[in-house]
Amino acid sequence: MARYDSILDTIGRTPLVRLARLAPPDVNLHVKVEAFNPMGSVKDRMALAVIEAAERSGALRPGQTVIEATSGNTGIGLAMVCARKGYPLVVTMAESFSLERRRLLRFLGARVVLTPAAEKGSGMLAKAIELAETHGYFLCRQFENEANAEVHSRTTAREILDDVGDEPLHAWVTGFGTGGTLKGVSRVLKAADPRTRVVVAEPDNAPLLGSGQAQPPGASHPCFRPHLMQGWSPDFISPLTQQALAEGLADEVVPVAGEAALRLARDLARKEGIFAGISGGATLAAALAVARRAPPGSHVVCMLPDTGERYQSTPLFAGIEDEMNEEELALSRSTPGYRFDLPAAVPAPASTVAEPVATLDAEAERFVDDTLARARVVMFALAWCEFCWAARKLFDRLGIPYLTVELDGPACQGDDLGGRLRPVLARRTGAATIPQIAIGGEWLGGCGELFAAWRDGSLGERLAACGIAYDAEAEIDPERLLPAWLHPRHATA
Structure with missing residues (x-):
């Protein structure tokens, strides 16, 4: 194992894993497992890049408080970076996001300010701006910060190209949130091989991109509806996403149903042994649609943005019980000893x-x-x-x-x-x-x-x-x- 001077040095270089049981047999479908980042998501890359860019420019002063609006993963990445570098952190987050994310943030030392779910992503962003202006905090502005896209051009895209090697890449499939991954990776892949298709997935009930309707300035997109994919598709098309679209970097938009996202996240765990979140299941749903119509022998790469551990209070874990079910009880009863279902006087240790x-x-x-x-x-x-x-x-x-x-x-x-x-x-x-x-x-x-x-x-x-x-x-x-x-x-x- 390598030795590192800082946890921040371990960010990136995540594995590309070929799916054996879920993919069509004649297509090479690979997943980029971003859960291997130290805080478990792709946002670790951006968190470090944004802070270091601000340090270089002088926009972030030593000891200054950092603030950002986030659905969780960006905040968790920022909490790690700020903890290591010594910056206080405040995160604004809509109350609808999972409890695990709030607790992880607070465990890492961040303060979490919740905003009403009805105000959506726009509300938590507006609150972050309000707090930054009032208290003199450094606002990361992940939805428009070019450092967000740049780090994916410099790391994520290069890792994919290095891992695919000389094989042509038929398609790269991703969701979008801030747009940093989309813009940063797609421009490098396209420059390396213009034939590579960039496929963007989004919730089928919130077709912000698929609708073709422009993003209204300073307002929620008219096609936004609440959806299951936390971290995906806020209620607006971010500036970075708009830039990627304007540059013609996206070839196709694939709508994904929430139920498909849940099902495929579970299938990833149970059939491939890969533990990913809801957005990973959603991206895989789109990648499978691409793979099924790809020429035999094609290589398709799908982003898996985060780990499934921070979704335990969400519908992803619906039906996953704490107690033994009937099958497990029957197995317990099949031998006489150490029965968990029988009253017994248990001696103290x-x-x-x-x-x-x-x-x-x-x-x-x-x-x-x-x-x-x-x-x-x-x-x-x-x-x-x-x-x-x-x-x-x-x-x-x-x-x-x-x-x-x-x-x-x-x-x-x-x-x-x-x-x-x-x-x-x-x-x-x-x-x-x-x-x-x-x-x-x-x-x-x-x-x-x-x-x-x-x-x-x-x-x-x-x-x-x-x-x-x-x-x-x-x-x-x-x-x-x-x-x-x-x-x-x-x-x-």
């Missing part, structure tokens, strides 16, 4: 059971006493334990300051302090389980007792008696803080 000892360790006793004196809310926990994490979540949601002692953490590893603390805790609390929580020096119990105390109001009373502030107005169902497999509905599993 050995690591959570305190072994009886004749004499408690004096140092461990002093440690517990000192810890209870240091903080008004104390939790003796295990770093890996889901119940401990659920308790932490409740404390955090309520704004309760607390001290955690992790019995399996580095601080308790020396001289097996963690192991010596467990018998002390078991003797004092009357329970061998972890976590054990104390408020004001008095033992409350474990995760279950904490949740029960929140529900019946006694937790609030104990906190108030100790002068501990918390969010008394919070409406929290504590059971929902547990992982799904620990939820009470699984109690007999």
